[in-house]
Amino acid sequence: MKNSYSFQIYSSANQLPESWDKLAIATIFLSKEYLVILEKSAPENMSCHFIGIFEKEILVGIAVSQFVDLNQLESFGDRDKCIKSWIRNSVFKNFCSHILLIGNNTLTGQNAFIISENANTTEVLKTLKKAVLGLKEIFKNQGKKVHMCGLKDFCEEELSHFKIPEFDPYLRFSTQPNMIFNVRDNWKKEDDYVAALSKKYRDQYKRARKKATDLVKKQLSLEEIKDQEEVIYDLYYHVAKSAPFNTFFLPKNHFAVFKEQLQENFLFYGYFENEKLIGFNTLIKNGTDLDTYFLGYDDSIQREKMLYLNMLYDMIGYAIKEQFKSIIFARTALEIKSSVGAKPLKMYGLMSHNNKLINRRLDFFFRYLEPETIWKERHPFQD
Incomplete structure (x- = not known):
């Protein structure tokens, strides 16, 4: 049976289908008016695309993607001085500098995509994975090789939707909570x-x-x-x-x-x-x-x-x-x-590296370069 799901990649908010905002009603961060902001004032090292997922002719999923070029940054941050900072910067520049993200790197929370209640979530995510391959092809034609692909930020329940073969190569990880x-x-x-x-x-x-x-x-x-x-x-x-x-x-x-x-x-x-x-x-x-x-x-x-x-x-x-x-x-x-x-x-993300050898050790590299934050939770209320 022929799959009835397809995707369309848009490079401008002006190109989005009329029905886009009907799905985006759940969050301002996927609305057309917000996506115009990303288009007009995104960071210099970031380019954005918008993805529509269709079941036949009907829009059943919307997503935002960001391509981030870390080579354009002078600094990744001043937290770690000395050798560890140098190693981290060197690794990122040489092996992880081109990142393709489904989600919004300027925000915290699930602002990556919305799926219609009437759609098959698994089929939408399979189609989203195909859209990622389509985006990689777009950047390849521009002479930009994608090193890493990622999706962010999901709670534990949302993470369970990715238990499908298409996302098996992706490392599940958690960083600082929201x-x-x-x-x-x-x-x-x-x-x-x-x-x-x-x-x-x-x-x-x-x-x-x-x-x-x-x-x-x-x-x-x-x-x-x-x-x-x-x-x-x-x-x-x-x-x-x-x-x-x-x-x-x-x-x-x-x-x-x-x-x-x-x-x-x-x-x-x-x-x-x-x-x-x-x-x-x-x-x-x-x-x-x-x-x-x-x-x-x-x-x-x-x-x-x-x-x-x-x-x-x-x-x-x-x-x-x-x-x-x-x-x-x-x-x-x-x-x-x-x-x-x-x-x-607690928030979770997924990531995958294009180099299979690095991808197998991705968990080790991630834990070394971005160790878990140790902090003490406070309880300020009387009850």
Whole structure:
């Protein structure tokens, strides 16, 4: 019997079929309006494609892919000094520099694809694997050899869908968890959250708030984001280059394009000291979820004013006020996010290397180059 599933690869959001957004309704991060942002302001070393999967003529699956060229980066991150950092950088540049990803490397969570409830999930994933081969052919014709293919970020239940022969060569791995903050139904204002904290963490809240009393927090308009673009980028870059591992850096126009495209669904908050921008954070409204996005700050002031912690409290206050169900705090800074009440959700990915010898030892290389993060979960609530 002839397989009725097929795929189509699109290089621009303008090419997407009319029915695309009917499937993308579950998340803003696969909607046409968001994919335009990826197209207009993706990192310099990243190129995006969009995949439609059809059962006969009907669109039953949508996905986003990103090709990342690590050779275009000056640094992968400053966490590990000395020999280990040198080895890691050398390995990535020579053997893993061209990565083809089904998913979104700028976000945490399952933003890779959506499958229609009426579709056969196994057949859609088999077709998605064929689309990966089609993408590899596109890049081969451009003179770019794909070293690694990956899919991210899935919870344990979602991972079970990949138990099919097509994905047998792929290594299943987990990295830092996604930190999720659930807003309780009985919280109507920030004070309700503070009242739920144990004394130790209520004292932490009061201390942080006191430290930042002279800072002014303001939501920036598109024009203000454009006016402050250089300062914003410097603050962002300072934080980004200190991250454990980088596969990209955002372009300077990224936040302006975001605001222009998503408008009220994208919130940009600036923190000012004596009218000077010394930090910012960004939020994306995604249905009942509030997704945290990139931030930046002046490190000396951050420590003195406990700015990062205050940003987390501000996000919680906004989510409660606007009655969001949860805040997606993403990965990194696990302990401090845990201290404000976020809980870890274990995330999984899949990866495969084009070199069969390396692919057989992929587990070893992955564990050596990116060891498990050791951190202590906090329990800030009274109950």
